[in-house]
Amino acid sequence: MATPGLEVMELGPEEPVVLLPAGHALADRPFLTLTEIEALPGYAAQLPNEALDTMVDRVALGQLVIVIGESIRDRLGQSVRAVPVHGYPPTQLVLAWLPDARPAASRLTATAQTVMRGARRGRRRRRVLTSAEPGRTRKAVSRMHSERQRQSAARRAIDEHRARLRALLPRY
Numbered sequence: 001m002a003t004p005g006l007e008v009m010e011l012g013p014e015e016p017v018v019l020l021p022a023g024h025a026l027a028d029r030p031f032l033t034l035t036e037i038e039a040l041p042g043y044a045a046q047l048p049n050e051a052l053d054t055m056v057d058r059v060a061l062g063q064l065v066i067v068i069g070e071s072i073r074d075r076l077g078q079s080v081r082a083v084p085v086h087g088y089p090p091t092q093l094v095l096a097w098l099p100d101a102r103p104a105a106s107r108l109t110a111t112a113q114t115v116m117r118g119a120r121r122g123r124r125r126r127r128v129l130t131s132a133e134p135g136r137t138r139k140a141v142s143r144m145h146s147e148r149q150r151q152s153a154a155r156r157a158i159d160e161h162r163a164r165l166r167a168l169l170p171r172y
Contacts, residue, residue, distance in 0.1 A: 006096045009109050013090040014069040017082035019059045027081040034087050040065045056080055069093065 018037050020027045026036070037043055043065040048055060052075065058064035060079040069091060073082050095112055 005098070007099055009095045009112070011093040011095060011112055014071055014093045015090050016067050016085040016088040017070050017072065018065060018067050018085050019056065019072070019076070020065060020081050020083060021060055021062050022079050022081050024062075024081070027083065029083055031084040031086045034067075034085060037065065037067065037085065 018032055026032060026040075038045075042063055047066060047068065048058075048064070052072070055064060055066060055068075056072075056076060059066065060077075067085055067088060070082065070084075071093070076082060095109060097108070
């Protein structure tokens with residue numbers, strides 16, 4: 001893939017999933033077709049021009065239905081489900097950077113390759129130490145683990161808040 005003015009690294013194909021509120025009638029199906037998805041209220045064929053977390057919040061509230069790449073799964077809380085979409089082509093996931101950003105890009109690409117290898121094996125995507133991070137120590141790893149625990153607690157609190165909001169706000 002040639003892009004003038006950018007260096008590009010292809011990470012691999014990414015299968016599409018539709019995001020639905022956890023309580024939606026179709027959220028537990030093994031897959032949906034594009035025809036089924038297009039008939040849903042709130043379906044947006046184009047992604048809205050807003051932050052990913054905002055889109056996920058709108059899905060949780062029943063205001064939006066979108067098709068997006070499967071890598072989103074790790075960013076979803078308990079209030080949103082990702083259901084595979086049959087008949088929708090996979091996309092090619094890429095990283096792109098300016099040539100001047102070479103040192104930072106090499107660390108990023110090494111981490112991205114590790115994450116994608118784990119994803120291809122069907123594992124939960126965990127951040128692992130790579131050769132691009134030789135200075136990490138057990139103490140640093142322990143700090144990273146503690147930070148992950150704090151982030152998980154924050155995600156749970158956000159999910160609880162979303163559930164309270166859903167109970168208060170009418171569905172559209």
